[in-house]
Amino acid sequence: MVNIENFILDMFIYVGIFGVLSISLNLEYGFTGLWNFGKVAFYMIGAYTSAIITTLGQPFYIGFAAGVVVSSLAGLLISLPALRLREDYLGILTLVFGEIIRIILKNEYWLGGPLGIRGIPSITPAGLDYTTTLLVQLASITVIAAVCYLVAYRLIHSPFGRVIRGIREDELATASLGKNTFRYKASIFAISSAMAGIAGAFMGQYVTSITPDQFMPFVSFTVWMMVMLGGFANIEGAFLGAFLYIGFERAARIAKDYLLLPIDPNNLMFILTGLLILIFVFLRPQGLLKENKVRDYKGV
Amino acid sequence: MSLNIAQILFNSLLTGSLYVLAAIGLTLTYGILKFPNVAHAEFITFGAYFAYTVADIWKLGFPSGAAAAFVVTGILGVATHLFLFGPLIKKGASILHLTVASIGYGIVLRYAMQEVWGRKDLYFSAYYPGFDVGPLRVTLLWLSFIFLAVAVVAIFHLLLTETKIGRAMRATSNNPSLAQASGIDTKMIIMLVWFLGSALAGLGGVMKASDTRITPVLGWNVLIMSFASVIFGGVGSIYGTILAGYILGFVENLGVIVLVALGLSTEYRFLLGFFVLVCALIFAPQGIAGITFRSIRKRWRAVG
Amino acid sequence: MAHILKTDNLTKSFGGLLAVNNVSIKVDEGSITGLIGPNGSGKTTLFNVISGALKADSGKTYFDGKRIDGLPCHLIYKAGLVRTFQVPRLFQKMTVLDNMLIAARGLVGERLTVTFFQSWAWKRQEEGLIKKALAILEMLDLYHQRKNLAGNLSGGQMKLLEMGRALMADPKMLLLDEPAAGVSPLVVDKIFEKIVELRQSLGLTFFIIEHRIETLFNYTDRVIVMFKGQVIAEGKGKELVEDPKVIDVYLGEY
Numbered sequence: 001m002v003n004i005e006n007f008i009l010d011m012f013i014y015v016g017i018f019g020v021l022s023i024s025l026n027l028e029y030g031f032t033g034l035w036n037f038g039k040v041a042f043y044m045i046g047a048y049t050s051a052i053i054t055t056l057g058q059p060f061y062i063g064f065a066a067g068v069v070v071s072s073l074a075g076l077l078i079s080l081p082a083l084r085l086r087e088d089y090l091g092i093l094t095l096v097f098g099e100i101i102r103i104i105l106k107n108e109y110w111l112g113g114p115l116g117i118r119g120i121p122s123i124t125p126a127g128l129d130y131t132t133t134l135l136v137q138l139a140s141i142t143v144i145a146a147v148c149y150l151v152a153y154r155l156i157h158s159p160f161g162r163v164i165r166g167i168r169e170d171e172l173a174t175a176s177l178g179k180n181t182f183r184y185k186a187s188i189f190a191i192s193s194a195m196a197g198i199a200g201a202f203m204g205q206y207v208t209s210i211t212p213d214q215f216m217p218f219v220s221f222t223v224w225m226m227v228m229l230g231g232f233a234n235i236e237g238a239f240l241g242a243f244l245y246i247g248f249e250r251a252a253r254i255a256k257d258y259l260l261l262p263i264d265p266n267n268l269m270f271i272l273t274g275l276l277i278l279i280f281v282f283l284r285p286q287g288l289l290k291e292n293k294v295r296d297y298k299g300v
Numbered sequence: 301m302s303l304n305i306a307q308i309l310f311n312s313l314l315t316g317s318l319y320v321l322a323a324i325g326l327t328l329t330y331g332i333l334k335f336p337n338v339a340h341a342e343f344i345t346f347g348a349y350f351a352y353t354v355a356d357i358w359k360l361g362f363p364s365g366a367a368a369a370f371v372v373t374g375i376l377g378v379a380t381h382l383f384l385f386g387p388l389i390k391k392g393a394s395i396l397h398l399t400v401a402s403i404g405y406g407i408v409l410r411y412a413m414q415e416v417w418g419r420k421d422l423y424f425s426a427y428y429p430g431f432d433v434g435p436l437r438v439t440l441l442w443l444s445f446i447f448l449a450v451a452v453v454a455i456f457h458l459l460l461t462e463t464k465i466g467r468a469m470r471a472t473s474n475n476p477s478l479a480q481a482s483g484i485d486t487k488m489i490i491m492l493v494w495f496l497g498s499a500l501a502g503l504g505g506v507m508k509a510s511d512t513r514i515t516p517v518l519g520w521n522v523l524i525m526s527f528a529s530v531i532f533g534g535v536g537s538i539y540g541t542i543l544a545g546y547i548l549g550f551v552e553n554l555g556v557i558v559l560v561a562l563g564l565s566t567e568y569r570f571l572l573g574f575f576v577l578v579c580a581l582i583f584a585p586q587g588i589a590g591i592t593f594r595s596i597r598k599r600w601r602a603v604g
Numbered sequence: 605m606a607h608i609l610k611t612d613n614l615t616k617s618f619g620g621l622l623a624v625n626n627v628s629i630k631v632d633e634g635s636i637t638g639l640i641g642p643n644g645s646g647k648t649t650l651f652n653v654i655s656g657a658l659k660a661d662s663g664k665t666y667f668d669g670k671r672i673d674g675l676p677c678h679l680i681y682k683a684g685l686v687r688t689f690q691v692p693r694l695f696q697k698m699t700v701l702d703n704m705l706i707a708a709r710g711l712v713g714e715r716l717t718v719t720f721f722q723s724w725a726w727k728r729q730e731e732g733l734i735k736k737a738l739a740i741l742e743m744l745d746l747y748h749q750r751k752n753l754a755g756n757l758s759g760g761q762m763k764l765l766e767m768g769r770a771l772m773a774d775p776k777m778l779l780l781d782e783p784a785a786g787v788s789p790l791v792v793d794k795i796f797e798k799i800v801e802l803r804q805s806l807g808l809t810f811f812i813i814e815h816r817i818e819t820l821f822n823y824t825d826r827v828i829v830m831f832k833g834q835v836i837a838e839g840k841g842k843e844l845v846e847d848p849k850v851i852d853v854y855l856g857e858y
Contacts, residue, residue, distance in 0.1 A: 029396075035396065035399075037403075081578060081581060081582050085581055085582075087395075087396075088334075088335065088336055088395060088399065089531065089581050091336065091399065092336055092527050092531070092577070093577065093578065093581060095338075096524050096527070096573075096574050096577060097574070099524060099570065100570060100571060100574050103567055103568070103570055103571075104568075104571075106567070107564075107565040107567050107568065217520075218407070221403050221404075221407065224400060224403070225404075228400065263415055264414075264415055267411040267412075267414050267415040268411075268415075270407055270408075270410070270411035271407070271408050271411045271412060271415075273404075273407060274404045274405065274406070274407030274408035274409075274411070275404070275408060276404075277400060277401070277403065277404025277407070278384070278401055278404045278405060278408070281388065281393065281397050281400055281401040281404065282387075282388065282391070285393065285394075285397050
């Protein structure tokens with residue numbers, strides 16, 4: 001039986017990691033209307049970049065910074081074709097991009113190959129007991145998540161946030177009102193890929209070993225699930241969605257220790273996730289929370 | 301290493317046939333319903349598993365397995381439309397929500413299959429020894445699959461050009477609302493499209509599995525190239541997709557030789573599909589069908 | 605009078621169809637010019653080509669003395685040419701006020717550095733813009749809707765809001781694609797009276813697609829008639845009514 005305290009701390013660390021990923025997807029899809037089914041690619045790039053640099057002996061902040069920079073450059077790169085693409089084509093392109101990155105990492109032995117990278121130095125000093133380690137990790141991801149939230153908050157409650165919503169609603173109309181829509185889309189891709197990058201970098205040092213198979217397309221789909229749960233175009237909802245989904249996953253994990261199931265619990269978990277997606281698409285496609293307003297216009 | 305051109309061409313025909321089978325259904329549903337059905341990958345996998353059950357568990361033989369997979373996967377496709385996408389479209393779901401639903405549905409299908417057939421690789425017991433035809437190394441299985449795919453292409457061509465249903469299908473896939481306005485029973489056509497498209501995907505799965513093995517990610521691995529064929533060929537265009545499927549088959553087989561020569565992993569052949577996909581998306585977003593159609597029309601105008 | 609907008613042999617085809625065929629027009633600065641023609645005569649396509657939504661196959665466009673053909677939409681806006689659409693393209697899930705503010709020129713808050721580090725700067729700028737937007741909304745009888753979502757407006761209100769949004773952009777010239785479509789006849793006159801008023805008070809130039817011939821002849825200085833992608837006549841309302849070509853293709857329908 002696991003220590004319940006540690007179990008909960010670990011769960012909230014993942015809520016933080018996936019909350020950041022959900023904010024990042026929400027900026028892209030919820031606010032700007034960009035379909036990104038390959039969120040995992042940028043998460044993976046951040047994780048690998050930071051892991052490689054820190055295992056070479058560099059301190060964690062250099063690794064994190066590198067993860068952010070490389071991810072955000074990859075985001076810029078993938079946004080170049082997005083200049084001309086239809087939304088659904090962009091979705092397919094990003095989905096495939098994630099798979100390509102994973103296949104490359106799996107086949108390049110100097111990048112770890114199928115076994116990935118092990119022994120990633122953790123940001124917590126050695127010698128702490130496990131609960132304290134988790135507390136330090138939780139504090140760190142809280143800071144990261146808070147910064148990402150603030151960045152997103154500033155973005156969406158500003159004229160910039162108005163323009164990206166405009167692009168989502170009607171790109172031609174936005175361009176006709178003098179906005180260089182490509183610049184906005186590229187900025188959003190770069191910023192949200194940077195967020196996915198830091199989430200990956202943090203995750204890598206937390207679990208201390210990463211393999212390509214941790215970055216299946218399913219990870220991108222769970223982030224979609226979280227965004228849809230919390231509500232599209234709502235940054236608080238991003239955390240709510242991450243909390244609900246991960247809570248559901250953990251509850252199922254505990255339940256399987258007590259229940260005798262006629263079905264493989266791992267399979268059941270995935271099937272339930274798929275069903276949850278379907279239920280939401282049917283019953284509450286817009287998610288739990290309503291869209292964030294640009295401004296309240298108090299006193300107007 | 302000497303290049304056996306004939307073998308490359310033959311293998312391209314084989315790979316291309318797989319992509320054609322897998323992509324026809326995808327291009328049709330994408331063209332008519334406007335969303336990329338990600339769960340299509342699972343139809344491919346399902347076909348392989350079902351054929352395995354019929355052929356090797358019920359011991360009815362490989363041909364009946366393939367035939368049963370064709371029919372049952374087709375029925376699965378129709379059921380998918382009846383119970384999932386049809387009601388969603390009726391509710392006015394956006395293209396994004398349909399895509400997300402197809403992802404969720406794909407997850408359900410994949411892990412339900414994993415539950416039924418397990419996670420271990422399965423192999424068809426049917427064995428087809430290779431023999432040489434001139435410079436070619438072939439097996440009866442490969443030959444029959446190429447024959448099958450070519451027959452499917454020919455039947456589709458006849459269906460589309462010679463029958464009323466086929467013309468209605470083409471009209472629906474080109475412009476669903478216009479087709480409906482001109483009195484075509486689009487509902488029936490859409491059902492037919494789901495049946496045929498999924499059935500062919502199932503058959504594609506059998507083909508891929510008979511040559512390699514059956515795994516839960518079988519369909520997923522074919523999906524990237526299928527999407528590449530669909531977009532390269534022009535969404536909704538059957539002829540474009542067929543042409544694109546064979547071109548991609550050729551590119552892949554040629555690419556594998558180049559990769560081996562460069563000392564890179566042959567898994568990178570996916571990169572070629574990706575590369576073709578990106579090029580197609582950027583330079584010919586209407587696909588080959590768009591290009592040829594326009595150029596034909598231009599030429600027509602020059603004549604007239 | 606100087607020509608603020610001039611096109612030289614503009615041509616645009618779709619497949620085999622010549623939607624705009626060698627169109628050369630001139631619009632006088634400060635004028636209200638009408639564009640009329642039966643359905644499918646290429647009026648909206650001409651607007652799309654001028655405003656940069658579509659690229660011309662050949663021909664040149666000059667606005668305010670500069671060549672603008674081939675420029676992307678946002679640069680044509682920057683030059684001072686702003687358009688509306690036949691079917692209003694509002695930002696449906698945004699409030700009426702947000703729809704107005706997004707169109708404003710020179711917003712400092714669109715720069716990321718300002719967004720992140722100097723939010724006071726854009727907030728101060730926006731105070732003035734909100735006043736301006738509310739004044740325009742008041743003029744268009746939309747003030748009471750300011751905090752509603754644009755998607756909840758009636759068809760006529762959407763048309764008005766789209767014009768308001770274009771005005772918010774401080775244009776030199778407005779391309780209005782059927783500004784009075786779908787509004788009641790009483791409101792039609794009101795809209796056109798507003799247009800005349802705006803021309804006088806702000807010195808704007810208007811180029812307007814309109815189906816109602818009477819309205820157009822009452823309020824415009826000059827009318828251009830298009831048919832099958834070509835300009836077949838232009839002149840003052842009264843003269844046009846007597847032009848046999850116009851009677852043939854257009855007035856003959858009635």
